[in-house]
Amino acid sequence: MTAHGPDMTVSNLDPLAALRWQVEAGADEAIAEAPIDRFALPPKAAKPEPVAAPRATPGLSEAPRAVAQPDAPRASAAILQAPTYSATPGAQSGEALQSASSLAAAANNLDELRAALAAFDGCALKKTATNMVFADGNPAARVMFIGEAPGADEDRQGLPFVGVSGQLLDRMIGHIGLTRADSAYITNVLFWRPPGNRTPTPGEIGACLPFVERHIELIDPAIIVLVGGIAAKTMLARSEGITRLRGQWQTYETPRMSHPVPIIATFHPAYLLRSPGQKREAWRDLLAVQAKMDELGIAPKPAAPAP
Ligand code: URA
Numbered sequence: 001m002t003a004h005g006p007d008m009t010v011s012n013l014d015p016l017a018a019l020r021w022q023v024e025a026g027a028d029e030a031i032a033e034a035p036i037d038r039f040a041l042p043p044k045a046a047k048p049e050p051v052a053a054p055r056a057t058p059g060l061s062e063a064p065r066a067v068a069q070p071d072a073p074r075a076s077a078a079i080l081q082a083p084t085y086s087a088t089p090g091a092q093s094g095e096a097l098q099s100a101s102s103l104a105a106a107a108n109n110l111d112e113l114r115a116a117l118a119a120f121d122g123c124a125l126k127k128t129a130t131n132m133v134f135a136d137g138n139p140a141a142r143v144m145f146i147g148e149a150p151g152a153d154e155d156r157q158g159l160p161f162v163g164v165s166g167q168l169l170d171r172m173i174g175h176i177g178l179t180r181a182d183s184a185y186i187t188n189v190l191f192w193r194p195p196g197n198r199t200p201t202p203g204e205i206g207a208c209l210p211f212v213e214r215h216i217e218l219i220d221p222a223i224i225v226l227v228g229g230i231a232a233k234t235m236l237a238r239s240e241g242i243t244r245l246r247g248q249w250q251t252y253e254t255p256r257m258s259h260p261v262p263i264i265a266t267f268h269p270a271y272l273l274r275s276p277g278q279k280r281e282a283w284r285d286l287l288a289v290q291a292k293m294d295e296l297g298i299a300p301k302p303a304a305p306a307p
Helices: 014-023 094-106 109-121 150-157 162-174 202-221 230-236 269-274 276-296
Strands: 143-147 186-189 223-228 251-252 261-266
Touching: 094 109, 094 202, 109 202, 143 162, 143 202, 143 230, 162 269, 162 276, 186 202, 186 269, 202 230, 223 230, 223 276, 230 261, 261 276, 269 276
Parallel strands: 143 186, 143 223, 223 261
Antiparallel strands: 251 261
16 A cells, blocks of 8 residues: 555654654555555546457357366366455446446457456556556466465555565576566466555455456466465365365366366465575476366477577
8 A cells, every 4th residue: 555645744743753654554665755546536437449369369258158077176277156355345336247247258359358347447456556467478478377465565566476485486487497588478366466465355356366367368378377375266166265276287278268277376485584494395296287287288488599
């Protein structure tokens, strides 16, 4: 959260107490000189121009698909298993969820999805964030990483995983030959930073989920890697912690996808920075991703040696 809120007159207050109040409210950074009225009505959003899809996504048919994965339970697809989040305390209104679902469903490509999100006011986090954080990496990549939510650095730059934990994520995926420039696509289950990096509420997650699902459909990845507990619980529609959920292949599918996609969860790099003893398990998960890329014939080719 930013500390440039309303013009707070502190002359009659204890300035230290006022500062403490802001920090406790999550305003732990000063990032702008001038105040921003986050409650001002947004300008009327222009309807996004239809744009040609960046690449063919054969899975965009409406027909629901039978899913039979005897040894691998089908993951999330909240479109099917829906309101895991909407019925919980603190959830956004049904109207917001309806609007999220219809806006997301109408997006035919990434530009339209980004524009639909930018026009969506059903997630309260948008009011306190500086930037929307949509995605980074190569949209044609075969491996899609989904993290939790932007932190302070991501909020400032408008890009996911650019802070310290993002640097560790880059090194981790680099060990299995992936780079964000070419072979990885990175996003989060939340598109706006929760104030003070607090845990997102079920309502906030539920409001973003239709956009995340549509994001997956449009990217049409061959493999999905869930980074951290919130991403794992959300996308697998499970309640266990990450220690239980990580390292097991499952499949993910929505009615608009042409085929089930292998999905696996691993520890969040921020957690690995705090608990380096768990890096061994995270390494196991990465090796499983590498083996799956080999199995699917999508492992990036090592760079040719210089002549
Ligand atoms: N942590 C996340 O889960 N996502 C980011 O983008 C940054 C930190």
